[in-house]
Amino acid sequence: MADDLKTRILDILRQMTPPDNGADVVSRSIVSDIFIADGKAFFSLSVPAAEAERFEPFCRQIETEVAKLEGIGKAMVALTAEKAAGSSGAPQAAPSRPQPARGPASPSAAPARRPAGAKPGIPGIDKIVAVASGKGGVGKSTTAVNLALGLSALGLAVGILDADVYGPSIPRLLGLKEKPKSAGGRTIIPLEAFGLKAMSMGLMVDEETPMIWRGPMVMSALTQMMREVEWGELDVLIVDMPPGTGDAQLTMAQQVPLAGAVIVSTPQDLALIDARKGLAMFQKVEVPLLGIVENMSYFIAPDTGNRYDIFGHGGARDEAERLGVPFLGEVPIEMAIRESSDAGRPVVATDPDGPHAAAYRDIAAKVLAQLEESRPKSRAPTIVFE
Numbered sequence: 001m002a003d004d005l006k007t008r009i010l011d012i013l014r015q016m017t018p019p020d021n022g023a024d025v026v027s028r029s030i031v032s033d034i035f036i037a038d039g040k041a042f043f044s045l046s047v048p049a050a051e052a053e054r055f056e057p058f059c060r061q062i063e064t065e066v067a068k069l070e071g072i073g074k075a076m077v078a079l080t081a082e083k084a085a086g087s088s089g090a091p092q093a094a095p096s097r098p099q100p101a102r103g104p105a106s107p108s109a110a111p112a113r114r115p116a117g118a119k120p121g122i123p124g125i126d127k128i129v130a131v132a133s134g135k136g137g138v139g140k141s142t143t144a145v146n147l148a149l150g151l152s153a154l155g156l157a158v159g160i161l162d163a164d165v166y167g168p169s170i171p172r173l174l175g176l177k178e179k180p181k182s183a184g185g186r187t188i189i190p191l192e193a194f195g196l197k198a199m200s201m202g203l204m205v206d207e208e209t210p211m212i213w214r215g216p217m218v219m220s221a222l223t224q225m226m227r228e229v230e231w232g233e234l235d236v237l238i239v240d241m242p243p244g245t246g247d248a249q250l251t252m253a254q255q256v257p258l259a260g261a262v263i264v265s266t267p268q269d270l271a272l273i274d275a276r277k278g279l280a281m282f283q284k285v286e287v288p289l290l291g292i293v294e295n296m297s298y299f300i301a302p303d304t305g306n307r308y309d310i311f312g313h314g315g316a317r318d319e320a321e322r323l324g325v326p327f328l329g330e331v332p333i334e335m336a337i338r339e340s341s342d343a344g345r346p347v348v349a350t351d352p353d354g355p356h357a358a359a360y361r362d363i364a365a366k367v368l369a370q371l372e373e374s375r376p377k378s379r380a381p382t383i384v385f386e
């Protein structure tokens with residue numbers, strides 16, 4: 001029965017013309033295995049990053065067509081974008097060559113403290129944590145938001161800054177529509193959602209600004225912007241980094257006084273190669289690695305409770321072990337996560353008693369433990385350079 005449905009789904013896909021008018025997605029071999037359970041079909045398409053935007057509506061179209069099949073109530077098509085390392089979707093300088101990750105590289109091996117005065121802290125903000133991924137579409141922003149909410153659920157004052165000017169997603173994920181207001185033209189008042197203070201670089205860059213200018217603008221403006229936003233007192237500020245590990249990301253990691261970095265990856269080999277570059281990048285700028293999160297790790301069929309490893313579960317855990325970096329946890333591929341995220345109602349805030357919220361809170365607790373571990377034992381007074 002399931003095999004028959006899979007064949008019919010593949011038939012549908014063969015008949016649909018992709019947005020680039022090229023060959024169908026089946027003959028291009030960019031469709032993952034198809035999983036069907038409880039009347040729902042799950043699969044992913046893997047496209048080059050430059051095509052991701054064009055393929056997004058196509059995925060929704062596929063979902064609509066597949067859901068028309070008898071025996072399928074709903075379809076979920078994930079889009080994973082193959083981004084060249086360093087690419088953020090816009091032209092930029094030649095990609096940096098991150099040093100190959102040489103294990104073991106435990107956070108204790110990574111310097112927990114950078115030279116005094118190298119990067120002054122942001123007054124009022126205790127820790128700044130970057131959430132990064134080597135490639136797009138792995139669920140970095142979804143993880144960043146739910147991690148922020150997980151930390152908030154643990155009693156911390158948390159803010160989130162969306163530093164992805166090419167494809168800002170935090171406003172969508174938190175259901176924020178308005179633009180942040182300015183206080184007296186000098187400072188910016190952050191938006192608030194689900195108890196988080198939130199700010200998106202994308203909201204501040206004029207939509208008319210050509211993409212080519214956005215990278216340089218964001219690089220020079222990021223630290224300044226963090227200082228000009230009225231964050232108040234925060235225990236943790238989560239920075240949702242742009243995907244990739246090129247010069248833009250490297251500069252950003254250098255400019256922001258980061259307490260640590262969390263890498264999000266799917267278990268696939270390709271995503272792991274990119275994740276490895278992400279790890280190497282943070283090591284290069286001496287930012288402690290707080291650990292790796294494996295997203296879209298597995299799928300639990302709602303009818304049978306059977307577990308399926310769509311993308312070959314466990315890759316990130318193995319990689320973390322190999323590199324001696326903490327493994328922070330795994331998040332299943334779940335319709336509820338996707339739907340709640342895309343509706344601006346993140347699962348940790350809207351279903352706090354559910355299993356997904358628990359998984360994110362667990363990840364948040366591990367991140368917090370790592371932050372505590374890398375905290376300097378006696379804190380020097382903060383020197384603020386105005």
Ligand SMILES: Nc1ncnc2c1ncn2[C@@H]1O[C@H](COP(=O)(O)OP(=O)(O)OP(=O)(O)O)[C@@H](O)[C@H]1O
Pocket residue numbers: 078133135136137138139140141142143164167169243295296331332333334335337338339341342
């Ligand atoms: N665990 C999950 N289960 C189901 N869907 C997920 C999961 N994690 C993320 N998604 C969905 O995958 C899509 C991409 O997620 P998200 O925007 O967080 O990725 P990203 O890595 O930040 O992408 P980009 O780099 O393009 O900004 C979204 O539609 C999101 O809802």
